[in-house]
Each structure stands twice: as C-alpha cells, then as structure tokens.
Amino acid sequence: MKRIVLFASGSGSNVENIIHYFQNNANVTVTTVLTNKRDAKVLDRCNRLGISSLCFNRTAFYSTDCILEVLKSLEPDLIVLAGFLWKIPTNLVKNFPNKIINIHPALLPKYGGKGMYGMNVHRAVKESKDQETGITIHYVNENYDEGAIIHQAKTKIEPADSPETIAKKIHELEYKYFPLIIDQLLTDS
Numbered sequence: 001m002k003r004i005v006l007f008a009s010g011s012g013s014n015v016e017n018i019i020h021y022f023q024n025n026a027n028v029t030v031t032t033v034l035t036n037k038r039d040a041k042v043l044d045r046c047n048r049l050g051i052s053s054l055c056f057n058r059t060a061f062y063s064t065d066c067i068l069e070v071l072k073s074l075e076p077d078l079i080v081l082a083g084f085l086w087k088i089p090t091n092l093v094k095n096f097p098n099k100i101i102n103i104h105p106a107l108l109p110k111y112g113g114k115g116m117y118g119m120n121v122h123r124a125v126k127e128s129k130d131q132e133t134g135i136t137i138h139y140v141n142e143n144y145d146e147g148a149i150i151h152q153a154k155t156k157i158e159p160a161d162s163p164e165t166i167a168k169k170i171h172e173l174e175y176k177y178f179p180l181i182i183d184q185l186l187t188d189s
C-alpha cells in the first residue's frame, strides 16, 4: 500500500479532491493531513471524511524534529503540499528527497516566491496582461517554488476574466491534474 501525507493551510478543496480520487484505490491511501492552522477549513473536511489530521505550530515545525519524527512514523511514499503556505525546513527536505511535491497556481518560474500565493498570484497574473496562466506541480526544495518541475497545465485568460474567474479556472486544472500526477508518481516509485 502506497501512503500519501498531505499538508494544507486553508480551505483544503484540493485535499478533499485528492482524498476522493484515491478513496476506492486498494493500492494508495491518504494517511494523514497536517496543518499549521487550527481553524483551517481543511480540518472540517478531514473530520467529515474520517481522515486523521494533526495541527502543529511554528516552534514544532521550525525549532524541533517533531514533524520529522511524525513523518518518519507515517512512512509516506509521497508528501503532498496542497495549499500549504509555510516554507519547508531543511531537515524535512533532506530526509525526504524527491518525495515532497507542491502545487503552485501559476506557470512557474513566473509568479512564484514569497508572498505569491492564492489571490495574490491571480491578481498579479491579471495585471500582467498575460494571455495564459496555469498550474505547476513541482518537487520541493529549500526555496519557495524553485524545485524541479514535474508537470504544468495551461488555461487561456480572456480579457473579461477577473482574478476570481482566473482562480476558478486554476482550481479546475488543479482538480483535474493534481491527483493524476500524484497517482503517476506513486506508480513510478
């Protein structure tokens, strides 16, 4: 059985989508969802779906090996960041080489880096007058949004699109491709 551990900081609609995608798969299981936010909506989703969740604070994450030990005990085949906003510390990156992936709601290397998340990205894309945007699924290293790219998918931006409609198009791409890429990585691992 291949094991996925998810990290999220917010709504968790991608988390829920990934859980649904694998729920009838006999070879893959989502074991646990970890979050840095005790009031994140993703926790409600986990409770509703019967998925284990854990909440940690900044000290546990950055100043101790607590999360490293938790992850080691969970023995994940893949650690998936699905809307997780904190930078991953070096001890985790070093201990799980090529096992941590992230999804970014733009076509990296454009619109990445610190502060570039959620609507900030979609507003920047809208202001840029770019004619397309998309998603990037990539490996995680010590720097925000800089690990090797695994997959990108694009969507057109129409002149009438607002940052909100762009966000909706991006979520549709995420729901379609993120579970597929996770599945593929697990099959190849």
Ligand code: GRF
Pocket (backbone or CB within 6 Å): 008, 010, 011, 012, 013, 014, 015, 082, 083, 084, 103, 104, 105, 117, 118, 170, 171, 174
């Ligand atoms: C997604 O757009 C993802 O690309 C970004 O954060 C957002 C999370 O959305 N990293 P949700 O919490 O899964 O609804």
